[in-house]
Amino acid sequence: MILRQFTAMAVLGLSLATSAGAHDLQYTVGGGxxxxxxxxxxxxxxxxxxxxxxxxxxxxxxxxxxxxxxxxxxxxxxxxxxxxxxxxxxxxxxxxxxxxxxxxxxxxxxxxxPVVDRYSRIAVGVAVILGMFGFLSLYIKRKRAT
Amino acid sequence: MHIPDGFISPQTYLPLYAVAGVAWVYGARSLRRQLDADALPTLAVMTALSFVLMMLALPLPGGATAHAAGIGLLAVSFGGWMGFMAISLVLMMQALLFGVGGVTALPINALALGLIGSFAAAGCWRLLRRYNESVALFLAGWFSIVLPAILIALVLGIQPNIAHDANGAPLFFPFDLSITLPAVVLPHLLVGVAEGVLTVLGYRYFTRLRAKLAR
The missing domain is CATH 2.60.40.10 (Immunoglobulins)
Known part of the structure; x- marks a missing residue:
């Protein structure tokens, strides 16, 4: 009887320990x-x-x-x-x-x-803007002339 | 301040593209009426200056960065619609050619920085110049940055409510108004001071330069 009770307790204890083990976080440290x-x-x-x-x-x-x-x-x-x-x-x-x-x-x-590196971006952008306004200026002057 | 791609939901940017489209068409018509060949070099230089300013980040206390934009200077010199179109051009170039600021966010950036910023500056300048020119210029620059910052914070902050999955997780920008309003607006109260000073100094410089060239 005592032996049977002891066995049941041991099985219960072991099963609880196993489920508790699932919550025990482990770790390893390695390179990758x-x-x-x-x-x-x-x-x-x-x-x-x-x-x-x-x-x-x-x-x-x-x-x-x-x-x-x-x-x-x-x-x-x-x-x-x-x-x-x-x-x-x-x-x-x-x-x-x-x-x-x-x-x-x-x-x-x-x-x-990125298409252009960050320093070139500024130079390219300024050149494009000035160029566009240059064309716009020519367009307006031509329109005025006609 | 301008928003990159992937932060704004289609429910936001599609209707705003329609609004911005109407504003661009109206702005282009206004530009055709007002554009003067003699003023073009100054407009070109100020637009280029705005582009450069938007590409340079200013370090702020706390590790964040921000940038001035030259919106106030453009708007007080050329009016609201010209300012809007010039800033829209800068934002389009940044988005399409250089990947700075998003294509999907372009209408929000253009409406906030270009339209609201320019008209806030131009309105401030018109209302206050008769009392004190320097104060009017400074406030024009300050409002041209702070009002767009508030609008952008609002648009970003409502994204978690507009676009989220079944579990409520945001699909686009993840932070709500309680975070975006202080995070975006507070630094821009300081940037607005830099923009205000730039507007005062820039306007005075270009006015003197034009007077010299006219002689």
Missing amino acids: QASVISLFYVDNTPFSFESYEITREGEKLPFQVGRTDARGRIAFLPDGAATWQIKAVSEDGHGLEFKFSTDAAALLVGADK
């Missing part, structure tokens, strides 16, 4: 091949502590969400070949969206790039 994405403003101020999400193309649920670190960086460990969409946003409405791809070995193979 991460893609590092840096976000920053035009003047190189880092986009620090702002929220982002990375979603595999074609899926609705994000693969990774979080906040950038103090230097505006995101460490991302993809799980295979895919195109990823990253969306970063700050509370004051700054942010960006772009795509990048990884291969079967989960290595970065390409990313959207």
